[in-house]
Every structure is written in structure tokens, then in C-alpha cells.
Amino acid sequence: MAWNAVHPFECPTRIFYGLGASAELGTRLAELNIARPLLVTDQGLQRAGAVDRVAEHAHAGGLDVCVYDATSENPTTTNLDEICELYRSERCDGLIGLGGGSSMDAAKAASALLENGGSIWDYRGKDLVPQPGPPVICIPTTCGTGAEVTFVVVVTDPAEHFKVVCAARNLAARVALVDPELVVSAPAHVIAATGADALAHATESYVNLGSDPLLDALNIRAITMIGRSLRPAVAEKQTEAIAELSLASTMTGVAFNMNANAIVHAASTPVTAHYGVPHGVANAIFLADGLDILRPACEEKLADIAAALGAEVSGLTSTEAAQQGVEAIRALCQDVGLPATLRDWGLEPAEVDIPKLVEDAMKSRNITTNPRPIGPPELEQLYTTVLGQVTST
Ligand SMILES: [Fe+2]
Known part of the structure; x- marks a missing residue:
């Protein structure tokens, strides 16, 4: 629009x-x-x-x-x-x-x-x-x-x-x-997972087809706030960091309420429904790779996200800057102890019915909001990636 x-x-x-x-x-x-x-x-x-x-x-x-x-x-x-x-x-x-x-x-x-x-x-x-x-x-x-x-x-x-x-x-x-x-008394892993959910809302709402300048203002500021507060909120339970995270979550709630999310929530929700992976954890697992699939259609926005998360993007091409955005998100989720893959969470690839997940994801309202067409092949690619990727830890 x-x-x-x-x-x-x-x-x-x-x-x-x-x-x-x-x-x-x-x-x-x-x-x-x-x-x-x-x-x-x-x-x-x-x-x-x-x-x-x-x-x-x-x-x-x-x-x-x-x-x-x-x-x-x-x-x-x-x-x-x-x-x-x-x-x-x-x-x-x-x-x-x-x-x-x-x-x-x-x-x-x-x-x-x-x-x-x-x-x-x-x-x-x-x-x-x-x-x-x-x-x-x-x-x-x-x-x-x-x-x-x-x-x-x-x-x-x-x-x-x-x-x-x-x-x-x-x-x-x-x-x-x-x-x-x-929120201060919540366990650190809950703050990490719910903070990642807020980051998914903010980034998906920022890049999706329903974004506009008003929602962008809320989302990009929320991304900045989450980027600087999530690590200290989880590692040190810093009250100021938790306060910033809380407000960022509400800010992006106001925004994504208007334009929904995108491929990450579409793909993660069936995994929560079928295998019990908590919502925030599932979004963290799908976030970087999901946005990477959207990257060709939203390089400038992912470059904005890279800058908001503190990555150095000056002198980079828009493609390189967008890649920095994806990697900054991946690093943030991993730094707060969230699993990088479904296997890391404890789900073996053999247990997972990818065709069923794809079928359910395609029913999500977050399919039509993506900045590039997303269908079964892209979802299958995403599920395969988050299942099979072996981490270097
Ligand atoms: Fe969510």
C-alpha cells in the first residue's frame, strides 16, 4: 500500500x-x-x-x-x-x-x-x-x-x-x-523468550506489506530498545533494561496489532501447536532464517534493522547491510541463551512432520502479509533449515 x-x-x-x-x-x-x-x-x-x-x-x-x-x-x-x-x-x-x-x-x-x-x-x-x-x-x-x-x-x-x-x-x-x-521476578529464560517474541513482532511488522511510517516509527524504536536491553535484562536482571523491554513490547504490540506479522509467526505457530515449543522460543528459532528468506524483498528495511541493533553498516551495499541485520538478530537470540535450532531445543528432525507444518502454516493470516510471495516451497525450506542446522556451540 x-x-x-x-x-x-x-x-x-x-x-x-x-x-x-x-x-x-x-x-x-x-x-x-x-x-x-x-x-x-x-x-x-x-x-x-x-x-x-x-x-x-x-x-x-x-x-x-x-x-x-x-x-x-x-x-x-x-x-x-x-x-x-x-x-x-x-x-x-x-x-x-x-x-x-x-x-x-x-x-x-x-x-x-x-x-x-x-x-x-x-x-x-x-x-x-x-x-x-x-x-x-x-x-x-x-x-x-x-x-x-x-x-x-x-x-x-x-x-x-x-x-x-x-x-x-x-x-x-x-x-x-x-x-x-x-517482570523483574520472571525467570531469565522467560524474559529471553518473551523478549524474542517482541523482537519478532517488531521486525515482522516492520518489513511486512502492511507497514507504514506510523507503524515503522513504533517498530524501529522498539527494535533499538530491545537490541540494547535484552542482553542485560536476561544476564543481569537490570531493572532499567527490563523496563525498556516492557515498553518496547507494548509499543510493537500497538503496531503489529494493525498489520500482523509475517513468515516467522506463520511458521512457528504450528510448531508450538504440534510439539509444544513455547511461543517465544519458537519465534527465536525461526526469526533470523525466516527474515533471511524475505531478505530479497526488504533489503533496505533489514539494513535499518541492522543499524538499529548497532551493527556497522556504513560503506556496505544494501545486500550486505541486510545480511548484517539478519546476523545481528541471530547473535542477539543466541547471546541470551535461546536455542538456534529445533534440534537444540530437543526436537529430532525424524519426529517432525514437515508437510503437516507447511499445511497449517499456509492457513495463517501471516502468509499474505509477507513482502514476497511465500508458499509451501519457502516454508519447507525454512522448516528444513531450522530443523537440520547444526550449531557451532
Ligand atoms: Fe508473538
């Missing part, structure tokens, strides 16, 4: 970010007239004490918080049924999604079902949620999904072994509280 054609841009979520942002929870609940919130989270955060710490900010405002802490690693239709039942029986009037993408998606999806009824399957696709549901406040505890600002939810239906994807502006959270203090 020409840069000066008509482009939509929207971010209806009010974002409050910075150290201590979650302490504003009581104020934000009051603004939304929520007197009895249902906090949706998972067992890990409950055990770590994060739920009590966040709920205390609501208690300070005189509010009693109801808690659902059984969200699965990937939220399920069963989770949604349980959340809706608890919400109604406890006479709640708003939701808080506290956690990674799973708990935030579960809160957003449950809100849609509480208002519109039916099952999540009824809203599969784009903009099929008729009415906004009860207000949702999202509080991320990782730094990668961007779910606090996206219109997308992904819910697994265990009966069908299928991930239902819904994208609708009526799924947006009303408020996001992006508080790096909640």
Missing part, C-alpha cells in the same frame, strides 16, 4: 507504563466503575505472590477482588466457561487479566462471551464480536506478547485440538498497566 493511501490506526487501550504502574489499579478500576473485579491469572503467579501484591492495590481502594487462578499455559474453552461462571456467581462487574498472554487473552475473551453469549467459535475471524463486554484491565508480567494492547485472542479448544483466533476491536482491553516491577 502506498504510504499516503488511507491507513487505519487505532489503539483504544489507555496505557500507563513505568515502574510502579500497577499501583494505579485501584484508581483505574474506580474510573471504570468497577466495584467487584474478577482477576484472571495462573497458578504460577498465585504461588509467587504476585496476585496478592496486585490485588492489594485494589484492596487499598476498598474493593474486594475475586480471583480465578487456573488459566492454562494456552487458555482453553474450559477456562472461559469457568471464568464466565465465576464472574456471574460472584456478581462481578469487570475483569483484570494478570500474567502473560494467556491470562490477558482469557480475560479479554471471557469479557466478549459474557456480553455476547455463545462460544468463542462464534467469533472466530475478524471483527465478529458485536458488542464490547465488561471492561478489562490488562497487567502483563512478561515482556513479549503485547496482548495488553492487541485486539487478538487465541483460545485452544481441547476437544478439537485447534487454536481459535479472534481479532476484533471489541476485544481490546480498556486499560493496560505496564509495570516492569512485575
Whole structure:
């Protein structure tokens, strides 16, 4: 699309970010007239004490918080049924999604079902949620999904072994509280994986066909921030680095919410669905080689990425600079301990059904966004590369 054609841009979520942002929870609940919130989270955060710490900010405002802490690693239709039942029986009037993408998606999806009824399957696709549901406040505890600002939810239906994807502006959270203090206690490997997910969002959104100057501004700055903060965030748990990573994740969430991703997310998602490779880890594995396949169609943008990641590109041809961009990404992922290949993660090539992965990847909405046509041959090439590549470690 020409840069000066008509482009939509929207971010209806009010974002409050910075150290201590979650302490504003009581104020934000009051603004939304929520007197009895249902906090949706998972067992890990409950055990770590994060739920009590966040709920205390609501208690300070005189509010009693109801808690659902059984969200699965990937939220399920069963989770949604349980959340809706608890919400109604406890006479709640708003939701808080506290956690990674799973708990935030579960809160957003449950809100849609509480208002519109039916099952999540009824809203599969784009903009099929008729009415906004009860207000949702999202509080991320990782730094990668961007779910606090996206219109997308992904819910697994265990009966069908299928991930239902819904994208609708009526799924947006009303408020996001992006508080790096909640991320500091996350394990280093989780910060590495979710940071790589954010890097995948930023780079894929930056190079894809839906990019435009407004989204570029968010994405290239996010890439710069991730490039300088991911290593110290993982190695030293530096608070300032984690704060920068958290904001970068939200920034690119605002951007990729508008134009989706590209080959990396298209190829990685089936690997997560079939073999359980965590989303961020899978994206890290596919990121450099996926972008390398796109490289002939986006050399200038990959050269920008190289410069944003601190690579020396002056005097290089655009082809050389673009290669530097791909290699800077590969180095960053490997420096924070992420596996370079699926084999490094523990998946043997013989176990993997490449034709099935290709078939599923071709159904992704991230296929048509690529800056060059991507079909089964390119996907097969990518899967073969990330499976068979032997690292030098
Ligand atoms: Fe992602």
C-alpha cells in the first residue's frame, strides 16, 4: 500500500507504563466503575505472590477482588466457561487479566462471551464480536506478547485440538498497566523468550506489506530498545533494561496489532501447536532464517534493522547491510541463551512432520502479509533449515 493511501490506526487501550504502574489499579478500576473485579491469572503467579501484591492495590481502594487462578499455559474453552461462571456467581462487574498472554487473552475473551453469549467459535475471524463486554484491565508480567494492547485472542479448544483466533476491536482491553516491577521476578529464560517474541513482532511488522511510517516509527524504536536491553535484562536482571523491554513490547504490540506479522509467526505457530515449543522460543528459532528468506524483498528495511541493533553498516551495499541485520538478530537470540535450532531445543528432525507444518502454516493470516510471495516451497525450506542446522556451540 502506498504510504499516503488511507491507513487505519487505532489503539483504544489507555496505557500507563513505568515502574510502579500497577499501583494505579485501584484508581483505574474506580474510573471504570468497577466495584467487584474478577482477576484472571495462573497458578504460577498465585504461588509467587504476585496476585496478592496486585490485588492489594485494589484492596487499598476498598474493593474486594475475586480471583480465578487456573488459566492454562494456552487458555482453553474450559477456562472461559469457568471464568464466565465465576464472574456471574460472584456478581462481578469487570475483569483484570494478570500474567502473560494467556491470562490477558482469557480475560479479554471471557469479557466478549459474557456480553455476547455463545462460544468463542462464534467469533472466530475478524471483527465478529458485536458488542464490547465488561471492561478489562490488562497487567502483563512478561515482556513479549503485547496482548495488553492487541485486539487478538487465541483460545485452544481441547476437544478439537485447534487454536481459535479472534481479532476484533471489541476485544481490546480498556486499560493496560505496564509495570516492569512485575517482570523483574520472571525467570531469565522467560524474559529471553518473551523478549524474542517482541523482537519478532517488531521486525515482522516492520518489513511486512502492511507497514507504514506510523507503524515503522513504533517498530524501529522498539527494535533499538530491545537490541540494547535484552542482553542485560536476561544476564543481569537490570531493572532499567527490563523496563525498556516492557515498553518496547507494548509499543510493537500497538503496531503489529494493525498489520500482523509475517513468515516467522506463520511458521512457528504450528510448531508450538504440534510439539509444544513455547511461543517465544519458537519465534527465536525461526526469526533470523525466516527474515533471511524475505531478505530479497526488504533489503533496505533489514539494513535499518541492522543499524538499529548497532551493527556497522556504513560503506556496505544494501545486500550486505541486510545480511548484517539478519546476523545481528541471530547473535542477539543466541547471546541470551535461546536455542538456534529445533534440534537444540530437543526436537529430532525424524519426529517432525514437515508437510503437516507447511499445511497449517499456509492457513495463517501471516502468509499474505509477507513482502514476497511465500508458499509451501519457502516454508519447507525454512522448516528444513531450522530443523537440520547444526550449531557451532
Ligand atoms: Fe508473538
